[in-house]
Amino acid sequence: MAVKRKARKGPHKGNSVWNERLKYFEARxxxxxxxxxxxxxxxxxxDDKQAADRMGxxxxxxxxxxxxxxxxxxxxxxxxxxxxxxxxxxxxxxVLLLGHFDTVYPMGTLxxxxxxxxxxxxxxxxVLDMKSGVALMLYAVEALKAWxxxxxxxxxxxxxxxxxxxxxxxxxxxEELARRSAAVLVLEPAAGxxxxxxxxxxxxxxxxxTVHGVAAHAGLDPGKGHSxxxxxxxxxxxxxxxxxLKQGVSVNPGVVRGGTxxxxxxxxxxxxxxxxxxxxxQAAGLERKMRSLKPFDKRCKLTVxxxxxxxxxxxxxxxxxxxxxxxEIAKHIDWRLEEAAVGGGSDGNFTAGIGIPTLxxxxxxxxxxxxxxxxxxxxxxxxxxxxxxxxxxVA
Numbered sequence: 252m253a254v255k256r257k258a259r260k261g262p263h264k265g266n267s268v269w270n271e272r273l274k275y276f277e278a279r280x281x282x283x284x285x286x287x288x289x290x291x292x293x294x295x296x297x298d299d300k301q302a303a304d305r306m307g308x309x310x311x312x313x314x315x316x317x318x319x320x321x322x323x324x325x326x327x328x329x330x331x332x333x334x335x336x337x338x339x340x341x342x343x344x345x346v347l348l349l350g351h352f353d354t355v356y357p358m359g360t361l362x363x364x365x366x367x368x369x370x371x372x373x374x375x376x377x378v379l380d381m382k383s384g385v386a387l388m389l390y391a392v393e394a395l396k397a398w399x400x401x402x403x404x405x406x407x408x409x410x411x412x413x414x415x416x417x418x419x420x421x422x423x424x425x426e427e428l429a430r431r432s433a434a435v436l437v438l439e440p441a442a443g444x445x446x447x448x449x450x451x452x453x454x455x456x457x458x459x460x461t462v463h464g465v466a467a468h469a470g471l472d473p474g475k476g477h478s479x480x481x482x483x484x485x486x487x488x489x490x491x492x493x494x495x496l497k498q499g500v501s502v503n504p505g506v507v508r509g510g511t512x513x514x515x516x517x518x519x520x521x522x523x524x525x526x527x528x529x530x531x532x533q534a535a536g537l538e539r540k541m542r543s544l545k546p547f548d549k550r551c552k553l554t555v556x557x558x559x560x561x562x563x564x565x566x567x568x569x570x571x572x573x574x575x576x577x578x579e580i581a582k583h584i585d586w587r588l589e590e591a592a593v594g595g596g597s598d599g600n601f602t603a604g605i606g607i608p609t610l611x612x613x614x615x616x617x618x619x620x621x622x623x624x625x626x627x628x629x630x631x632x633x634x635x636x637x638x639x640x641x642x643x644x645v646a
Contacts, residue, residue, distance in 0.1 A: 269583035272640070275394060276633035283390055283632055284373060286313075290352075290382040291366040291375040295330065297353040297416045303330025306352050310385065310410060311335070317393045319408065326420040329353070330412030334428070337392060337406040345405035346646050347432040347607075348388045348639075349425065349598055350381055350439070350614075351414035355621045364623055372617075372626040383627050384438030384614030385410060391639040403644055407432065411598065417560055418598055429602040429609075434573060434646035436639065437599040437611040440620060442591035446631060449612030450574050451566045451592035452600055453499065454528040456559035458541050459521060460486060462509075463552040466518035476516030477550040480509045483520040485547045490524060493540055499529025500537065501594070526559070527594055531604075534559045561600035566592070569608030573646060577610060580641040586634060608646075613639055 276283075295306035307330050311321035319335035326332060330353065339345070354377035356364070366375030373383075388408055395402050409428050411421035418425070429435050442449055462483045467476030493502040502524060509520025524541075528534055541555055564570070574590050581588035591612070599611040615635060617627035 266583050269580070269637070272394070272398075273584055273633055273637050276390070276636045279390065280629065280633055283386060283636070284368070284629055286389065287373060287378060287383045287386045287627075288366050288375070290386060291378050292361065294356065294358050294361055294376070295352055295354055296357050297329060297355070297413055299358055300326075300328065300330055302358055303353055303412045307331050307333045307410070307412060310352060314389060314408060317389065318396060319392070324421075324424055326412060329416070329420050332412055332421045332424060333410040334424070335408040337402050337408070339402045339405035340399070341404055343404050344431060344433040345407045346643050347428050347435045347602070348406060348408045348643075349435055349437045349602065350384050350388065350409075351411045351598070352382065352385060353412050353415050354380070355415050368629070371628055371630050373629055374624070374626045376625065379440045379615055379617040379625050379627050380620035381439055381614050383632070384440065387614060387632070387636050387639055388438055390636050391643060394636070394640050395643060406643060414598055418601070421598070422601055425598050425601050426605055429605060429607040432607060435599065435602040435607050435609040436613055436642055436646060437597055437609060438614040438639070439597045439599065439611055440614045441612045441616045441635070442593055444616060444618065444628070445589055446616040446635075447589040447591040447612065448574060448577055448610055449564075449593055449599070450570050450590040450610070452564040452596050452611065453594045454531070454534060454559055454563035454600065455561045455596035456526040456528070456537075456557065458524040458526065458555060458557040460490070460524060460544070461519065461521045461554040462486065462546070463554070464516070464518050464520070464548075465550055467516045469514045469516055473516065477548050478516045479520040479551060480517040482546060482548050482551040483507070483509060483522060486544060486553070487522055489544065490541075493537065498533070499527070500533055501527045502537075528559070528563060530565060531562055534562065561596040562604040564600045564603040564609065564611065567603070567608075569606070570603065570610065573608050573610040573642070576645050577638060577642060580638055580645075584634060584637070588638070610642070613642070
């Protein structure tokens with residue numbers, strides 16, 4: 252199964268070879284499921300450094316067992332980020348396999364939401380988003396080494412500990428590794444049960460709008476107060492008008508806090524606002540609108556903080572070229588691989604945003620990310636692993 256150097260231009264192997272490769276992964280499906288279970292059963296919430304570091308250390312040992320060189324990037328608050336480098340048969344730039352091992356679930360969730368198999372579904376906290384994706388990386392690399400004796404090209408695996416809370420500790424490293432790479436393959440879950448890869452993602456941001464009012468006794472001096480809550484209500488109405496769903500801009504005031512007691516005119520109130528944009532040009536316009544908000548009550552003052560955290564992952568020529576290669580691989584096993592544009596962001600936004608060809612959604616197929624019914628389809632794992640292995644060769 253030796254890969255010719257020109258394979259980088261696109262898959263060219265006959266269907267029989269690809270079917271044999273698929274059988275290779277099908278024969279290892281039970282082992283892959285057990286590996287995913289072992290990952291899920293090590294709880295690793297973003298905000299628990301000790302737990303996340305336990306997961307990172309376990310993954311480091313697991314990837315080193317298949318020939319990788321692990322390096323932990325220390326982080327003070329969150330878990331340490333994990334980089335694993337695999338040498339290749341040539342001196343070309345590596346492919347970067349990007350993912351995360353933190354989850355949104357607090358410690359103790361497994362007791363209420365145990366990892367288990369039910370028919371064709373593997374359930375568990377973080378199984379879809381995205382510990383199955385991490386396992387697919389492992390099995391794809393292991394397969395390529397088994398087929399070739401050595402990886403046909405260098406591969407870098409980067410697994411971050413804080414993706415679910417903004418990737419503050421890992422973003423700089425992600426971008427540095429991406430700049431050294433020929434392409435980035437992101438193992439976030441596929442789009443929907445049809446298993447589409449993601450060729451576009453919206454940009455994501457968070458703003459906090461705080462109103463500073465004037466407190467007063469609601470019964471004795473109501474006329475002397477200037478309610479931060481009333482002002483905030485007006486501001487939320489104004490902010491909601493920034494929505495332009497036809498153009499892909501959404502603005503959601505999602506969390507509101509304010510006041511101290513019912514008999515006190517509120518001195519302060521705050522709203523946290525989630526924003527999504529379709530293209531980079533929309534970022535400046537939304538930023539201008541948020542910073543230009545003025546109080547309706549002149550005795551109140553406004554403070555606006557935050558901004559766009561992830562610029563959009565746009566469907567560039569580089570992204571489209573990777574998708575075409577993925578389609579060609581899929582065709583060899585009679586699989587019509589679709590693409591999708593989605594509203595959520597990932598670390599793929601960072602790498603695409605600096606111009607590195609990026610293909611997202613190469614992970615498992617399932618539903619319920621971040622929910623009590625989170626699951627993956629076991630029967631889809633073999634061809635997802637095959638697709639990833641093929642993409643490592645040709646990206």
